[in-house]
Amino acid sequence: MNARHQQIIQLVNTRGSVTVTELAQLTGVSEVTVRQDLNLLERDHFLRRVHGSAMALDSDDVGMRMHTRYELKQALASHAAGLIDAGEAVFIEGGSTNALLARLLADRADITVITVSHFIAHLLKDAACDVIVPGGLLQKSSQSMVGPLTRYCIQQIHFHKAFIGVDGWQAETGFT
Template structure:
């Protein structure tokens, strides 16, 4: 692996997604050379190629994903935490930005946090507030629970807000996910008819995954960063979603 390859890996890891044209400008080589580099790095598992860009490799390891675009995700988590009011019960579903949200809320003694993520529950072990973790089939890779028992638990609980991580969004497909059982849990949450918030960095927009998220119960609210393309912003706003675009401090 040469120095250029190392620089590309670092850029993609930090930003989550970088276009071929931008990589060409940064590295000072042609787009043809960049595409050849990306082919090599994709075969090595260092990144993925989608729609003329390189994106960080997908992983169910929440800790590893938290390190990708950490500064951006932390700003999103801080904003999301500011929306949680005293006395509320909030459901934090899963994902790296949601894990950072849990950290932001860990000192709050005036709220109840509900989650399917054992990883998130671990971050809250020193919290002063109540923590409820649901039962179900334990997915070791993501450290979350899924399945019929998890759905049953959701049906018997009430909460004020739900923060959900997404894997992709496209104008044609809407919000999508990579894992069928996790998407089933999300759809059960969306059916509760409460305030549902997609908390995600902008690298997920433009990606398509196999399983639809909440096709019958659209999100109320999206929190993302300023790298969201204008075309995506216009479509989301036209659909009536509240859209919070969080920029650098």
């Protein structure tokens, strides 16, 4: 491992998340070189790559991820919020963009939000909208309900729209 790799690891661990552009500026190399470095550092389990940035391994919390590519996520959340009509029940899965969507919906007393995310449920604890959290096994790392009981609960709830998180996209495999 060279000095630049050590610098990248320290920056990412200190800040939790750093963009490729910022890493290129701080290390004095091209973005292509930074991406290559990040691939190597992720392979060796020093950090985690996300689109356009790197994250510390222990920063898998939604609150931290909400700040990565914030403007894009906020624009997506605003568009999604505009698709929800009065009287609808909407399912919102976990994830940082969906958390921003939940924030935008918090003042809407005319909707019901169903979520498996305890993070999102906590964001909505003082909200005007009704909030339903299905039961199941708590997956602590994602703060979400998972498993057969969760699946059964969701099958018993009727909702008009669902907003599902996407972790990544590749041409070969599509959305994940």
